[in-house]
Amino acid sequence: MSARVLVGVKRVIDYAVKIRVKPDRTGVVTDGVKHSMNPFCEIAVEEAVKLKEKKLVKEVVAVSCGPQQVQETIRTALAMGADRGIHVEVSGKDYETLGPLQVSKILAALAKKEQADLIILGKQAIDDDCNQTGQMTAALLDWPQRSPEDGTFASEVNIEADKLKVVREIDGGLETIKINLPAVVTADLRLNTPRYATLPNIMKAKKKKIANVKPADLGVDVSSRLEVLKVDEPPQRQAGVKVETVHDLVGKLKEAGRI
Amino acid sequence: MNLNKLFGLSRSVSLGRNVFAPRVAQKGDCLHHFQSRRFIRSSARSLTYAKDLFLGKVNKAEVFPFPEISKEELEELNQLVQPVEKFFNEDVDSKKIDHEAVIPPETLNGLKELGLFGIQVPEEYGGLGLSNTMYARLGEITSLDGAIAVTLAAHQAIGLKGILIAGNDSQKAKYLPRLATGEHIAAFCLTEPGSGSDAASIQTRATLTEDGKHFLLNGTKFWISNGGWADIMTVFARTEVVDKDSQKKDKITAFIVERAFGGVTSGKPEDKLGIRGSNTCEITFEDTKVPIENVIGEVGGGFKVAMNILNNGRFSMGSAGAGMIKRLIELTSEYASTRKQFNRSLSEFGMIQDKFATMALNAFVMESMAYLTAGMMDRPGVPDCSLEAAMVKVFSSEGSWICVSEALQVLGGLGFTKNYPYERYLRDCRILQIFEGTNEILRMYIALTGMQYAGKILTGKIKYMKKGNVGVVFEILGKKLKDSVVKTVDFGLTGKDGVVHPSLTTIVEEQLVLKKVADVLINLYAMTAVLSRTSRSVSIGLRNHDHEVLLTNTFCKDAHFKNNFLLTQLQKNSPENNDANIKKIAQEVIAKRAYVCSHPLDRTF
Numbered sequence: 012m013s014a015r016v017l018v019g020v021k022r023v024i025d026y027a028v029k030i031r032v033k034p035d036r037t038g039v040v041t042d043g044v045k046h047s048m049n050p051f052c053e054i055a056v057e058e059a060v061k062l063k064e065k066k067l068v069k070e071v072v073a074v075s076c077g078p079q080q081v082q083e084t085i086r087t088a089l090a091m092g093a094d095r096g097i098h099v100e101v102s103g104k105d106y107e108t109l110g111p112l113q114v115s116k117i118l119a120a121l122a123k124k125e126q127a128d129l130i131i132l133g134k135q136a137i138d139d140d141c142n143q144t145g146q147m148t149a150a151l152l153d154w155p156q157r158s159p160e161d162g163t164f165a166s167e168v169n170i171e172a173d174k175l176k177v178v179r180e181i182d183g184g185l186e187t188i189k190i191n192l193p194a195v196v197t198a199d200l201r202l203n204t205p206r207y208a209t210l211p212n213i214m215k216a217k218k219k220k221i222a223n224v225k226p227a228d229l230g231v232d233v234s235s236r237l238e239v240l241k242v243d244e245p246p247q248r249q250a251g252v253k254v255e256t257v258h259d260l261v262g263k264l265k266e267a268g269r270i
Numbered sequence: 271m272n273l274n275k276l277f278g279l280s281r282s283v284s285l286g287r288n289v290f291a292p293r294v295a296q297k298g299d300c301l302h303h304f305q306s307r308r309f310i311r312s313s314a315r316s317l318t319y320a321k322d323l324f325l326g327k328v329n330k331a332e333v334f335p336f337p338e339i340s341k342e343e344l345e346e347l348n349q350l351v352q353p354v355e356k357f358f359n360e361d362v363d364s365k366k367i368d369h370e371a372v373i374p375p376e377t378l379n380g381l382k383e384l385g386l387f388g389i390q391v392p393e394e395y396g397g398l399g400l401s402n403t404m405y406a407r408l409g410e411i412t413s414l415d416g417a418i419a420v421t422l423a424a425h426q427a428i429g430l431k432g433i434l435i436a437g438n439d440s441q442k443a444k445y446l447p448r449l450a451t452g453e454h455i456a457a458f459c460l461t462e463p464g465s466g467s468d469a470a471s472i473q474t475r476a477t478l479t480e481d482g483k484h485f486l487l488n489g490t491k492f493w494i495s496n497g498g499w500a501d502i503m504t505v506f507a508r509t510e511v512v513d514k515d516s517q518k519k520d521k522i523t524a525f526i527v528e529r530a531f532g533g534v535t536s537g538k539p540e541d542k543l544g545i546r547g548s549n550t551c552e553i554t555f556e557d558t559k560v561p562i563e564n565v566i567g568e569v570g571g572g573f574k575v576a577m578n579i580l581n582n583g584r585f586s587m588g589s590a591g592a593g594m595i596k597r598l599i600e601l602t603s604e605y606a607s608t609r610k611q612f613n614r615s616l617s618e619f620g621m622i623q624d625k626f627a628t629m630a631l632n633a634f635v636m637e638s639m640a641y642l643t644a645g646m647m648d649r650p651g652v653p654d655c656s657l658e659a660a661m662v663k664v665f666s667s668e669g670s671w672i673c674v675s676e677a678l679q680v681l682g683g684l685g686f687t688k689n690y691p692y693e694r695y696l697r698d699c700r701i702l703q704i705f706e707g708t709n710e711i712l713r714m715y716i717a718l719t720g721m722q723y724a725g726k727i728l729t730g731k732i733k734y735m736k737k738g739n740v741g742v743v744f745e746i747l748g749k750k751l752k753d754s755v756v757k758t759v760d761f762g763l764t765g766k767d768g769v770v771h772p773s774l775t776t777i778v779e780e781q782l783v784l785k786k787v788a789d790v791l792i793n794l795y796a797m798t799a800v801l802s803r804t805s806r807s808v809s810i811g812l813r814n815h816d817h818e819v820l821l822t823n824t825f826c827k828d829a830h831f832k833n834n835f836l837l838t839q840l841q842k843n844s845p846e847n848n849d850a851n852i853k854k855i856a857q858e859v860i861a862k863r864a865y866v867c868s869h870p871l872d873r874t875f
Binding site (some may be wrong): 047090209211214217 | 346357
């Protein structure tokens with residue numbers, strides 16, 4: 012199988028960090044805060060590397076969009092088993108407003124440029140929880156002689172005879188579908204357990220290449236059509252009130268104007 | 271930058287300078303010799319920062335600026351740290367390990383796969399080939415579980431270190447690859463039931479076979495970490511050596527012994543207070559056949575190998591302790607900020623704040639000392655940092671014990687229960703003052719090595735070493751103290767004609783004196799480390815350097831006054847010195863083998 016897989020990895024604030032809103036309420040504090048690879052992206056990388064180990068794909072390419080620091084995230088993907096990386100340089104204001112639409116345009120352009128047969132992405136990022144990039148990328152890609160398809164929320168991925176076999180979670184249970192390649196797959200939590208980037212692999216990954224690319228080189232305009240007006244913390248949880256009888260409950264609800 | 275802070279820093283530096291600045295106040299032959307000798311030696315010798323402190327000289331060039339690693343190395347290090355932290359936070363159940371007194375195989379495998387068994391083994395033998403600095407950094411994370419930290423340290427900081435630093439190429443090629451992956455585990459076998467601190471008195475014997483191709487090893491080793499699992503052991507035994515005078519002597523030799531050689535039995539694991547997951551047991555060798563190719567270094571050169579191995583690994587205790595204290599600060603501050611008594615959170619009370627300051631200061635000093643030492647050791651050449659490493663070990667082991675105790679105290683009764691990790695940290699911490707050279711021995715080592723060095727330098731006449739020149743050392747130190755504290759200091763150690771105070775001829779016996787000397791030196795080195803680190807932080811504008819300046823000033827002020835008191839006690843007939851009484855009390859108690867006094871309620875009629 013000579014398939015090439017593109018895996019998107021996003022650098023986000025580490026899941027264990029206590030998020031604080033900036034005093035000017037334009038966003039959250041990111042300076043000096045611990046960052047790591049989005050957990051869903053880790054699962055995506057793991058899946059891609061697993062496919063490579065099963066010899067179903069030939070090359071795994073890790074991609075990330077952002078400033079210099081995202082190279083760390085790409086290196087982690089390389090340490091987990093990706094073969095090479097692509098760093099799409101986006102910094103400053105552009106990076107702050109970078110959203111799913113721009114990223115999916117970038118990924119689509121890269122998929123064409125690199126002649127990828129499969130794109131695996133995390134279902135969503137833990138910072139914005141958009142859950143849009145996968146779907147948008149698939150929609151944007153225009154592969155001749157193949158209707159653009161996507162398999163979302165996969166819990167098992169396999170390649171059988173030039174088709175992608177995907178087991179998906181749906182409300183009612185599990186659904187097994189076969190889709191034509193090339194395709195986009197988005198990974199959910201239960202797809203796999205990502206491996207640790209072992210220290211020897213991190214050392215080996217130093218020799219793997221990361222290419223630098225600008226969005227302009229790919230013909231993508233990263234300007235945003237969205238403007239963040241303000242960012243606030245969720246309201247503090249108020250203490251609840253205990254009532255003795257149903258009568259009291261109805262009374263309280265009426266007081267609060269709820270009924 | 272705030273002018274006040276500038277003053278603060280310069281004040282601390284000038285405080286330090288007063289004690290440090292070498293004055294050419296000494297007249298006469300001695301100093302002349304000392305000057306010229308120094309010049310010649312300084313170009314040939316390896317790093318001797320701490321040793322020169324005994325001469326009152328601060329080799330600023332060796333400790334300023336604070337050692338740095340390149341940006342690439344730092345990025346690499348941060349990358350390496352991430353998966354290890356993740357593993358320890360998610361896949362290590364310290365409570366279970368402590369309770370069951372065993373590290374589960376899955377955890378051990380995880381550690382092996384991460385590559386943590388071969389951190390300093392060179393890459394060509396399958397290890398990570400990391401520097402001492404990087405090893406210290408990883409030590410900050412592995413110390414989160416005491417049993418794992420000790421298992422890993424026993425394996426690589428001492429177990430296989432002998433092969434690494436003193437082994438020949440074929441020994442390295444044969445053993446290191448499987449040790450690096452953790453397929454084989456290593457252990458360091460020096461201590462015996464009758465020989466703990468007195469390592470040179472070991473009785474295990476290795477006799478050459480008739481055909482001269484093997485040594486037969488016989489003896490028992492005790493307190494061996496990883497003893498139950500180790501496949502490869504570095505064993506020290508007495509061998510008969512014919513020296514150049516054709517005299518037969520018993521000298522210690524280091525051997526690489528495989529369990530597979532046969533005759534190796536491990537006793538049952540010791541039931542310990544702390545680090546319970548680490549396997550500690552007795553190992554007996556009965557006619558174990560060791561091929562002569564497995565001698566590390568030379569036959570008869572084993573003691574030196576042992577000392578080099580031990581001296582090499584000590585510095586990492588600083589970063590390990592700091593890592594643990596930093597974690598404790600996070601846990602306790604969370605509690606202190608939320609727990610309320612008398613309608614105020616605990617963190618508002620002065621005595622609680624005192625504990626947090628203690629923890630912050632100790633962590634700060636420990637990591638500064640550890641990374642300064644590691645940085646010095648990573649310099650090219652063969653720097654001898656055994657003195658500095660010993661100082662780091664003494665300070666860190668005692669600092670950790672105090673800080674864990676204080677952290678537990680913040681939690682009060684809760685801290686005393688097994689529901690919280692504090693009691694486990696406390697138990698795990700206690701061993702730090704005991705193993706890797708007890709703090710008592712290390713203080714002797716620090717004081718004596720330093721004085722021996724100073725003595726050699728000062729006159730170059732070794733036979734006078736124990737007599738007059740140690741006195742000169744004290745005099746120089748005394749003069750400096752006088753210049754800074756403006757009072758006459760007479761250590762009463764040298765008279766008019768250089769005649770010596772009787773106690774110095776047997777300075778080795780004066781442990782209480784040596785203890786104070788060692789404490790002074792440890793404080794001096796600690797001060798150097800924090801000054802160096804903070805100077806760098808300030809000059810490059812590192813985040814939160816203001817806080818570092820605060821910590822540095824606080825610590826240096828404290829340490830300076832402690833040192834003053836210690837040196838005051840060392841003066842002749844000093845009223846502050848209780849040593850003579852202490853000895854007398856001890857003698858009387860030990861003679862009676864019991865508490866001596868009559869019961870307070872006893873009557874005479």
